Amino acid sequence: xxxxxxxxxxxxxxxxxxxxxxxxxxxxxxxxxxxxxxxxxxxxxxxxxxxxxxxxxxxxxxxxxxxxxxxxxxxxxxxxxxxxxxxxxxxxxxxxxxxxxxxxxxxxxxxxxxxxxxxxxxxxxxxxxxxxxxxxxxxxxxxxxxxxxxxxxxxxxxxxxxxxxxxxxxxxxxxxxxxxxxxxxxxxxxxxxxxxxxxxxxxxxxxxxxxxxxxxxxxxxxxxxxxxxxxxxxxxxxxxxxxxxxxxxxxxxxxxxxxxxxxxxxxxxxxxxxxxxxxxxxxxxxxxxxxxxxxxxxxxxxxxxxxxxxxxxxxxxxxxxxxxxxxxxxxxxxxxxxxxxxxxxxxxxxxxxxxxxxxxxxxxxxxxxxxxxxxxxxxxxxxxxxxxxxxxxxxxxxxxxxxxxxxxxxxxxxxxxxxxxxxxxxxxxxxxxxxxxxxxxxxxxxxxxxxxxxxxxxxxxxxxxxxxxxxxxxxxxxxxxxxxxxxxxxxxxxxxxxxxxxxxxxxxxxxxxxxxxxxxxxxxxxxxxxxxxxxxxxxxxxxxxxxxxxxxxxxxxxxxxxxxxxxxxxxxx
Amino acid sequence: xxxxxxxxxxxxxxxxxxxxxxxxxxxxxxxxxxxxxxxxxxxxxxxxxxxxxxxxxxxxxxxxxxxxxxxxxxxxxxxxxxxxxxxxxxxxxxxxxxxxxxxxxxxxxxxxxxxxxxxxxxxxxxxxxxxxxxxxxxxxxxxxxxxxxxxxxxxxxxxxxxxxxxxxxxxxxxxxxxxxxxxxxxxxxxxxxxxxxxxxxxxxxxxxxxxxxxxxxxxxxxxxxxxxxxxxxxxxxxxxxxxxxxxxxxxxxxxxxxxxxxxxxxxxxxxxxxxxxxxxxxxxxxxxxxxxxxxxxxxxxxxxxxxxxxxxxx
Numbered sequence: 001x002x003x004x005x006x007x008x009x010x011x012x013x014x015x016x017x018x019x020x021x022x023x024x025x026x027x028x029x030x031x032x033x034x035x036x037x038x039x040x041x042x043x044x045x046x047x048x049x050x051x052x053x054x055x056x057x058x059x060x061x062x063x064x065x066x067x068x069x070x071x072x073x074x075x076x077x078x079x080x081x082x083x084x085x086x087x088x089x090x091x092x093x094x095x096x097x098x099x100x101x102x103x104x105x106x107x108x109x110x111x112x113x114x115x116x117x118x119x120x121x122x123x124x125x126x127x128x129x130x131x132x133x134x135x136x137x138x139x140x141x142x143x144x145x146x147x148x149x150x151x152x153x154x155x156x157x158x159x160x161x162x163x164x165x166x167x168x169x170x171x172x173x174x175x176x177x178x179x180x181x182x183x184x185x186x187x188x189x190x191x192x193x194x195x196x197x198x199x200x201x202x203x204x205x206x207x208x209x210x211x212x213x214x215x216x217x218x219x220x221x222x223x224x225x226x227x228x229x230x231x232x233x234x235x236x237x238x239x240x241x242x243x244x245x246x247x248x249x250x251x252x253x254x255x256x257x258x259x260x261x262x263x264x265x266x267x268x269x270x271x272x273x274x275x276x277x278x279x280x281x282x283x284x285x286x287x288x289x290x291x292x293x294x295x296x297x298x299x300x301x302x303x304x305x306x307x308x309x310x311x312x313x314x315x316x317x318x319x320x321x322x323x324x325x326x327x328x329x330x331x332x333x334x335x336x337x338x339x340x341x342x343x344x345x346x347x348x349x350x351x352x353x354x355x356x357x358x359x360x361x362x363x364x365x366x367x368x369x370x371x372x373x374x375x376x377x378x379x380x381x382x383x384x385x386x387x388x389x390x391x392x393x394x395x396x397x398x399x400x401x402x403x404x405x406x407x408x409x410x411x412x413x414x415x416x417x418x419x420x421x422x423x424x425x426x427x428x429x430x431x432x433x434x435x436x437x438x439x440x441x442x443x444x445x446x447x448x449x450x451x452x453x454x455x456x457x458x459x460x461x462x463x464x465x466x467x468x469x470x471x472x473x474x475x476x477x478x479x480x481x482x483x484x485x486x487x488x489x490x491x492x493x494x495x496x497x498x499x500x501x502x503x504x505x506x507x508x509x510x511x512x513x514x515x516x517x518x519x520x521x522x523x524x525x526x527x528x529x530x531x532x533x534x535x536x537x538x539x540x541x542x543x544x545x546x547x548x549x550x551x552x553x554x555x556x557x558x559x560x561x562x563x564x565x566x567x568x569x570x571x572x573x
Numbered sequence: 574x575x576x577x578x579x580x581x582x583x584x585x586x587x588x589x590x591x592x593x594x595x596x597x598x599x600x601x602x603x604x605x606x607x608x609x610x611x612x613x614x615x616x617x618x619x620x621x622x623x624x625x626x627x628x629x630x631x632x633x634x635x636x637x638x639x640x641x642x643x644x645x646x647x648x649x650x651x652x653x654x655x656x657x658x659x660x661x662x663x664x665x666x667x668x669x670x671x672x673x674x675x676x677x678x679x680x681x682x683x684x685x686x687x688x689x690x691x692x693x694x695x696x697x698x699x700x701x702x703x704x705x706x707x708x709x710x711x712x713x714x715x716x717x718x719x720x721x722x723x724x725x726x727x728x729x730x731x732x733x734x735x736x737x738x739x740x741x742x743x744x745x746x747x748x749x750x751x752x753x754x755x756x757x758x759x760x761x762x763x764x765x766x767x768x769x770x771x772x773x774x775x776x777x778x779x780x781x782x783x784x785x786x787x788x789x790x791x792x793x794x795x796x797x798x799x800x801x802x803x804x805x806x807x808x809x810x811x812x813x814x815x816x817x818x819x820x821x822x823x824x825x826x827x828x829x830x831x832x833x834x835x836x837x838x839x840x841x842x843x844x845x846x847x848x849x850x851x852x853x854x855x856x857x858x859x860x861x862x863x864x865x866x867x868x869x870x871x872x873x874x875x876x877x878x879x880x881x882x883x884x885x886x887x
Contacts, residue, residue, distance in 0.1 A: 237741040324871060329837075331867030361775075361807075372875060379809030379841065387775030424743040424774045441809070 085460025164196030202285030216251030393462020
């Protein structure tokens with residue numbers, strides 16, 4: 001039984017590794033040594049008005065995180081050198097504060113000589129800083145890492161980690177003492193011989209045990225790598241670049257069923273998952289048709305995306321094309337990267353955002369409430385601006401706590417060679433911040449949201465989390481070639497505002513985010529009603545709850561704990 | 574509509590370069606569109622013993638009259654007699670080009686350039702040969718030479734912009750379109766090409782502004798109307814998009830692209846029946862394009878057929 005979901009009813013200042021934090025108006029970012037006085041730390045849980053401006057600050061250095069992501073050579077001559085950067089935001093020590101795990105890559109030379117670049121685990125010090133606790137954590141697999149999923153696969157109430165590598169995956173069991181143990185072999189989730197990218201944990205059969213989906217990209221032979229610029233699939237706009245994925249063999253994704261005893265069974269073939277061996281990059285569990293069973297959406301590179309409908313009886317039907325989420329609005333296969341889901345129009349149904357390669361528009365698939373989606377990226381003001389940009393990570397976040405999900409996109413091209421030409425496409429790119437205008441449209445604020453978002457990065461992984469438990473969602477973005485910068489559905493009503501969200505940690509690109517649900521209340525002082533539909537089908541209704549607090553809800557027991565949060569307003573006064 | 578279809582459409586538009594009034598009068602022998610070998614066959618030379626200046630005039634008159642066999646005959650004869658006369662070779666190159674003898678034309682232009690590297694008209698006309706062949710990179714090289722020799726040629730800037738854009742140098746292309754429009758704000762298709770470059774970078778508000786400027790003096794061009802409607806549709810302004818797309822289909826009822834986008838605009842306006850008609854028209858005009866079939870299938874799937882349409886479309 002999964003019984004520990006925490007719902008955050010707060011607001012906040014948005015923060016934004018590049019740990020960046022947002023500040024409203026012209027307020028300067030607080031210095032680490034400064035203590036906030038009560039008068040300066042505005043404590044309204046409500047958003048009194050829409051901030052006239054939001055400014056993001058890069059707080060990576062101040063946070064104490066000193067991580068260098070290794071990912072091949074700067075020239076990116078081979079495809080696996082372009083895709084690193086998974087990040088997990090999770091609470092490994094169960095202290096109620098979000099910690100960070102950063103996956104590391106490698107280089108061909110280092111792989112050849114067995115040199116390791118392990119990932120890093122950072123513990124939250126509760127003061128805006130983090131401590132590197134990797135050395136004694138046991139997270140020490142030596143490989144070329146890509147993505148990570150976080151979740152409590154064995155229901156011991158401690159979050160575990162699954163990390164994807166160029167040659168398989170590793171499941172780390174959380175030992176409850178700050179250490180982890182590699183239990184891959186016993187669990188049977190090694191994904192042997194496959195290059196895993198994103199992974200996601202979700203309970204597909206409502207048995208209370210998290211199952212595991214691993215998106216596999218390309219089956220590579222490191223001894224026979226396709227040579228840079230050597231063929232038709234090694235060109236971009238006529239210039240030589242790294243080869244693939246077209247022309248390379250796609251890796252078949254894996255779906256592992258959790259047996260509830262610490263082991264998993266590979267049910268990929270049984271359920272006919274990814275029979276086309278697509279180039280998997282993004283994966284997301286969601287219940288798009290609200291039948292109480294988690295469905296699966298997979299973003300594939302250079303091939304149609306797939307939507308597997310779970311019929312609640314152990315069968316997954318691929319319905320992507322019929323549902324309108326396999327192709328672009330014009331019926332073309334796209335190069336999908338990161339994906340996320342949220343109810344951006346507060347209609348009560350999960351919508352989907354998918355980020356694509358450059359020279360294409362990103363998708364905003366609106367849930368039409370009938371099993372089908374319509375790509376409204378253009379009308380929403382979300383699509384065309386993305387044409388010269390190549391996005392990877394994407395997250396719905398309510399950065400201004402107005403109760404309407406906004407969208408953040410981590411951009412960065414895969415071919416550094418583009419900088420030698422005047423394509424209008426660059427290798428490093430600025431990220432996007434789309435503000436939800438509450439009318440189905442978004443306003444891209446990136447260039448108006450401070451220097452941190454105006455800078456260009458080669459963005460990859462992206463995760464969000466409330467690192468300071470102040471009711472504000474912060475963002476963590478991994479970048480290349482530089483120092484870094486689960487099934488319950490909850491409906492919350494506050495005044496005229498109704499929001500719906502699903503508990504999910506794994507989305508975006510190769511990343512895992514804070515699994516607590518975050519509801520901004522806009523101008524409301526309290527939530528009028530909260531309804532939780534658990535994976536078991538049980539529905540718990542929770543009455544009025546004040547804003548500015550974190551609720552821990554247990555199935556059948558309702559709210560079991562309330563944690564007051566001191567909130568910093570988005571509004572400078 | 575697929576980008577490839579759009580590229581084809583644009584390319585056909587670009588072929589119109591030959592019909593655009595070209596080089597400033599008196600500086601070179603601006604081409605008109607290539608065509609058949611017509612002209613007044615009675616205008617044969619009476620003498621070929623004149624000064625090369627007179628022969629050039631005669632050769633030019635043949636070209637202007639479309640009398641290509643005579644022009645080529647006279648040109649060949651004269652370059653044998655005056656092999657170092659760049660202008661004669663230039664004119665012979667034009668004659669070959671108009672007669673669709675591109676290899677011979679290219680050879681003569683190369684000779685002409687080697688003999689006279691200060692005449693902007695030679696690389697300009699040479700570039701037209703490359704453009705006609707879809708060879709944008711060498712066209713750009715020739716146009717760069719022409720502009721270096723004569724920066725005041727607005728059309729050269731425009732064509733160079735197109736050559737840059739077709740060789741994925743969009744930013745440089747934008748600079749050239751701006752330069753062309755600075756020299757001649759009413760240069761035909763100048764705002765259109767600048768708008769298209771902006772649209773290719775996702776700068777839709779800028780693209781819309783430029784398309785509207787083009788329409789202000791070129792309002793019956795269905796391609797411009799289509800592109801404006803296309804971008805308006807992308808930005809979600811389907812009501813405005815529908816007006817321009819409707820007009821585009823009225824002017825050019827063979828435009829599959831316009832019917833396709835019109836269908837999308839109508840769909841967004843919840844005029845499903847009209848949308849289906851538009852998609853069906855697009856499918857008739859472009860039967861191998863999967864996009865209208867995809868839209869039809871999804872539209873029908875969401876309306877009356879209960880899911881059968883999509884299965885059939887696959």
